[in-house]
Amino acid sequence: MKADISTLHKSDILILQRHVNLFACQPLRLVLSLRLRYILRSTLRASRMKKAKLAAKKPATAAKERATRSESVKILISRDRIRRRIREVARQIRKDFADEPLHLVGVLKGAVFFLADLAREIPGEVSFDFIAVSSYGKNTHSSGQVRLTRDLDSSIEGKNVIVVEDILDTGMTLQYLLRIFEQRNPKALRVAVLLDKPSRRLVPVRADYIGFSIPNEFVVGYGLDYAERYRNLLDVGVLTLANAESASAK
Numbered sequence: 001m002k003a004d005i006s007t008l009h010k011s012d013i014l015i016l017q018r019h020v021n022l023f024a025c026q027p028l029r030l031v032l033s034l035r036l037r038y039i040l041r042s043t044l045r046a047s048r049m050k051k052a053k054l055a056a057k058k059p060a061t062a063a064k065e066r067a068t069r070s071e072s073v074k075i076l077i078s079r080d081r082i083r084r085r086i087r088e089v090a091r092q093i094r095k096d097f098a099d100e101p102l103h104l105v106g107v108l109k110g111a112v113f114f115l116a117d118l119a120r121e122i123p124g125e126v127s128f129d130f131i132a133v134s135s136y137g138k139n140t141h142s143s144g145q146v147r148l149t150r151d152l153d154s155s156i157e158g159k160n161v162i163v164v165e166d167i168l169d170t171g172m173t174l175q176y177l178l179r180i181f182e183q184r185n186p187k188a189l190r191v192a193v194l195l196d197k198p199s200r201r202l203v204p205v206r207a208d209y210i211g212f213s214i215p216n217e218f219v220v221g222y223g224l225d226y227a228e229r230y231r232n233l234l235d236v237g238v239l240t241l242a243n244a245e246s247a248s249a250k
């Protein structure tokens, strides 16, 4: 049977060394001692490497565990309710613009799923485009300043435009966008939001189509993020942070 030196411990090797010293003849003792010293060094090196690998893995695992422990999401609006409500909103939009082509403008990134689902529920001619804006300073509180980071691909002149937003919060983003769009002479300009937080409004803007009016809770999912995470959740949920770092976030 072949011995596996990786299973030998330092104490085993020292015992073997003692036996060699006691029972082996001089030439054999020399050869065996050298061999045992080599095995001892290899064993110690392997053990040091194993410890270093474990130490390198620990911080990431610890951070992940901390994150999982300190954040939790409680469903506020289930995927079924979202689907049903979007169907109703789509019907209402089509009723208001019977037989007319519609041009949806999604505001990146939060509105992607809402736009995708809404567009597929509206019968008839529908086209869409995307625009991206950014608040200065990407924290969870609105900084009040908005800038355009990606413009539309095509003109909206003469079109029935529906601005599609995931959430209407302070209203700063929508106010900024409506000002830009009005200058481009659309035939009609309306706003559809999945979520509305009226209690947070700082400027007088309103949506024409509202999925759900919600209280001032920190919501994530269905496009809404916290530090770019949770957008892919199918439901909208309330995020709780153990340290209450961002209680007034979107």
Ligand code: PRP
Pocket: 107, 108, 109, 110, 111, 133, 134, 135, 142, 165, 166, 167, 168, 169, 170, 171, 172, 173, 174, 224, 225, 250
């Ligand atoms: C969110 C949301 C709206 C805006 C609403 O975008 O998508 O565009 O905030 O907030 P307001 O009413 O206070 O202006 P966010 O800046 O979080 O970017 P995102 O869509 O990429 O997540």
